[in-house]
Amino acid sequence: MKMLHVSVWRGGAGGEYRSYEVPRQESQSVLDVVTYIQRNIDPTLSYRFACRVGMCGACAMTVNGVARWTCRTHVAKVVKDDAIQIAPLANFPVVKDLVTDMREFFDKWARARGQFVPCATRRDAFAQVAADSPGRVAANAGIECIGCGVCYASCDVVSWNPDYLGPAALNRAWTLVNDVRDGARRERLAAVAGDAGCHACHTHLSCSERCPKDITPTASIAGLKRAVAVAALKGEL
């Protein structure tokens, strides 16, 4: 039987790679490989997954140095010389093995005012948003984010500025800035400005290159820069 040489990160931040031999199978995903190790070789291996079909975003890891959803990554796509290396997501604190702490990542969504703030009451009519209105189109471009953290793990700015809100949180803010039903545009633009916010982005585009949902957070961040500048010029910041 053909074997796959798998190097897996074990332990916390000060851990190390350990090697495993996993039988190679047809249409095998990287998540299948991790699951095989946990069920057949070492049950103490910790990792996270839920849906296994690319809906939840829980199984994102670093595969051969690149952040990916392991459930949607075929071994055949990434294997080199019958070997792969699997590590926890970069830019996240490691809890154990392949499990990372997502708290700071999602706290940054809150700091970027990622919550929808309704401004109508139950006595108001439903908002009517035309599907082809500019705001709806702009929001649509970023709305499918499921918070997997691949963009955040791929972002150079996050790696050198831990305060940076990151592509996912800023993309979320941008979808709300374009939501005509939202009542916190001004506060949100103030929250995402500055060197921990949209102005820190260097347009490296790693987030957009790696996003499994084909979202372009870089474009959302550029949109925020423009919206923040307009707000500043109008004295609304």
Place this chain on the structure above:
Amino acid sequence: MSSAGHGYAGAPLAGPNPGARSETWLWIAQRASAALLGLCVLVHLVTIIYAVRHGLSGEAILARTRGNGVALAFYMLYVLAIAVHAPIGLRTLCHEWLGWRSASLNWFIAALALALFAFGLRAGWAVFLAPV
């Protein structure tokens, strides 16, 4: 984990973002000066290439700049764009590469901007007033 302080469920967030306005204005200033520099650098390069290709001597160049209000105004604008653009970019580099984020950095950057502007003005003024 409590919702207070984390902004979940619409709770107030951890205070305002104090640098929002100043950082945004610095960003606008750098973008605007970049647009100006795009034009100024082009004119400056064309001027240099013209001077080299026509074999103009130092004296021949000074003869054209001496008392030339248009050239003086152009180079004042150029110097202003540089004095605005370069220090803001350097400030970001200091943030990201050196981790220098204290108030002392802003004083250093302000001094650098003034120095660039002063030296640039001096050079522009010198070729405007060049002795015959």
